[in-house]
Amino acid sequence: MSNTRMILVGGFLGAGKTTLLTQAAQRLAAKGKLVAVVANDQAANLVDTGTLRSAGLHVGEVAGGCFCCRFDQFLDECGKLARESKPDIILGEPVGSCTDISATVLQPVKDLHAEDYSLAPFTVLADPQRLREALAEGAASNFPDSVGYIFRKQVEEADLIIINKTDTLTEAEIAELKALVAKHAPGTPVLTLSALTGAGVDAWLDRVLSETSAGTRITEVDYDTYADGEAVLGWLNATAQLHAVGEPDWDAFCLSLMEQMQGEFRARSAEVAHAKLLLTTTGGRITVNLTATAGKPSLNGRAERTAQDALLVINARVRMEPEDLRAVVERSVQAVCNGQVEARITSIASFKPGRPQPTHRYAAVVS
Numbered sequence: 001m002s003n004t005r006m007i008l009v010g011g012f013l014g015a016g017k018t019t020l021l022t023q024a025a026q027r028l029a030a031k032g033k034l035v036a037v038v039a040n041d042q043a044a045n046l047v048d049t050g051t052l053r054s055a056g057l058h059v060g061e062v063a064g065g066c067f068c069c070r071f072d073q074f075l076d077e078c079g080k081l082a083r084e085s086k087p088d089i090i091l092g093e094p095v096g097s098c099t100d101i102s103a104t105v106l107q108p109v110k111d112l113h114a115e116d117y118s119l120a121p122f123t124v125l126a127d128p129q130r131l132r133e134a135l136a137e138g139a140a141s142n143f144p145d146s147v148g149y150i151f152r153k154q155v156e157e158a159d160l161i162i163i164n165k166t167d168t169l170t171e172a173e174i175a176e177l178k179a180l181v182a183k184h185a186p187g188t189p190v191l192t193l194s195a196l197t198g199a200g201v202d203a204w205l206d207r208v209l210s211e212t213s214a215g216t217r218i219t220e221v222d223y224d225t226y227a228d229g230e231a232v233l234g235w236l237n238a239t240a241q242l243h244a245v246g247e248p249d250w251d252a253f254c255l256s257l258m259e260q261m262q263g264e265f266r267a268r269s270a271e272v273a274h275a276k277l278l279l280t281t282t283g284g285r286i287t288v289n290l291t292a293t294a295g296k297p298s299l300n301g302r303a304e305r306t307a308q309d310a311l312l313v314i315n316a317r318v319r320m321e322p323e324d325l326r327a328v329v330e331r332s333v334q335a336v337c338n339g340q341v342e343a344r345i346t347s348i349a350s351f352k353p354g355r356p357q358p359t360h361r362y363a364a365v366v367s
C-alpha cells in the first residue's frame with residue numbers, strides 16, 4: 001500500500017467539520033486528487049455520511065464509537081478505503097464531543113502506521129459563538145463547564161486552529177476571537193475561514209498538504225471531567241420512511257420538523273449542540289441544521305415535488321435525557337406529518353455516550 005495523506009479535522013459539534021471536508025474534497029478532486037472520507041459517530045445512521053456521499057464522495061464510517069475508542073476499526077476502515085479507491089488523501093472527522101485525539105489517535109498512527117499514512121497537522125475547527133462561550137472570561141453558556149472543558153482541550157491539543165464561519169463575523173470580531181485563541185493556545189497557528197462560502201479553504205488546504213508536523217502537542221486530560229462533559233448531552237439517531245399523501249413540499253416539511261423540535265427544546269431550556277436532518281428522495285436531498293437552541297435552522301438542497309417517498313435521517317445532540325429527546329423527536333415527527341405525510345420510524349436510538357476508553361493513550365509525542 002502506498003503512503004496516503006491523512007487529514008483529520010476535529011472540533012466541537014456543529015463547528016462545520018463536515019462542511020469543510022466536503023469543500024476540501026471537492027477542491028482536491030477538481031485538482032485531480034483521489035479523496036476518501038471517514039465519518040465517525042457513537043451510533044449508526046449518520047446524517048454526515050449521507051451528506052458526504054450525496055456530494056459524490058467515497059465515504060467509510062466508524063459508527064459504533066469514536067476513533068479513539070475504536071482505533072482498530074478506524075484503521076480497518078482507512079485500509080478498506082485505501083484498497084478500494086486508492087486515494088491520495090483520506091479525510092477524517094472525529095466525533096465532535098471527543099478530545100485527547102493527539103494522544104489516542106495521532107500518536108498511534110505515527111507510531112504504528114507510519115508506512116501507510118502520513119499525517120497532516122491536526123486541525124481543530126471552532127464555531128465563533130462556542131469559542132467565545134468557552135474561552136472568554138465571564139462569558140455565559142447554556143452548557144455546564146465540563147462541556148467547556150472538552151472545548152478548551154480540543155483547542156489546546158490542535159496543531160492548527162481554525163476560526164470558522166467568518167462570513168458571520170466583522171473584522172473586529174475576528175480580531176477579538178484570534179486574541180482569545182492566542183491567549184488560550186499560545187504559539188498555535190490560527191487560520192480563519194468560511195467553510196460555507198469556501199473563503200480561506202485553499203489557504204488551509206495548502207498548509208495541511210505541505211506541512212508534516214502532526215500531533216505536536218499532548219495535553220493533560222482529566223477523564224472524569226471529560227466523561228461528565230460527554231454525558232451532558234443526550235444523543236439520538238433515527239431514520240424514518242416517509243410517504244406524502246398529496247403533492248409534497250419537502251422543504252417546508254423539513255423546516256417545520258426542525259422548528260417543531262426547536263420549540264420543544266426552547267420550552268425545556270435544553271441547549272442544542274447540533275440537531276440535523278437529512279431527507280433524500282430519488283432525485284433530491286435536503287439538510288437542515290441547528291447548532292444552538294436560540295439559533296436559526298439552516299436549510300440546504302432541494303427535493304422534487306413529484307417525489308412522494310423519502311427517507312429521513314435525524315441526528316440530535318441536545319442537553320437533555322435521552323428518553324426525553326426521543327419523545328420530543330417522535331412527537332415532532334407526528335405533529336408535522338399532520339395527515340399530509342405518513343411516517344414510519346424504522347430505527348431510533350437514544351443514549352448518552354459512555355465513558356471514553358481509548359484503545360491507546362500515548363503519554364509522549366512520537367517524533
Ligand SMILES: Nc1nc2c(ncn2[C@@H]2O[C@H](COP(=O)(O)OP(=O)(O)OP(=O)(O)O)[C@@H](O)[C@H]2O)c(=O)[nH]1
Nearest residue numbers: 013014015016017018019096165194195196274289
Ligand atoms: N455561516 C456559516 N455556517 C457554516 C459554516 N460552516 C458550517 N456552517 C453551518 O454550520 C452547521 C454545522 O455544520 P457541520 O459541517 O454539519 O458541522 P460539524 O462540525 O460537522 O458538526 P457535527 O458533525 O455534529 O460535529 C451547518 O448548518 C453548516 O451549514 C460557515 O463557514 N459559515
Ligand SMILES: [Mg+2]
Nearest residue numbers: 017018048093
Ligand atoms: Mg459533521
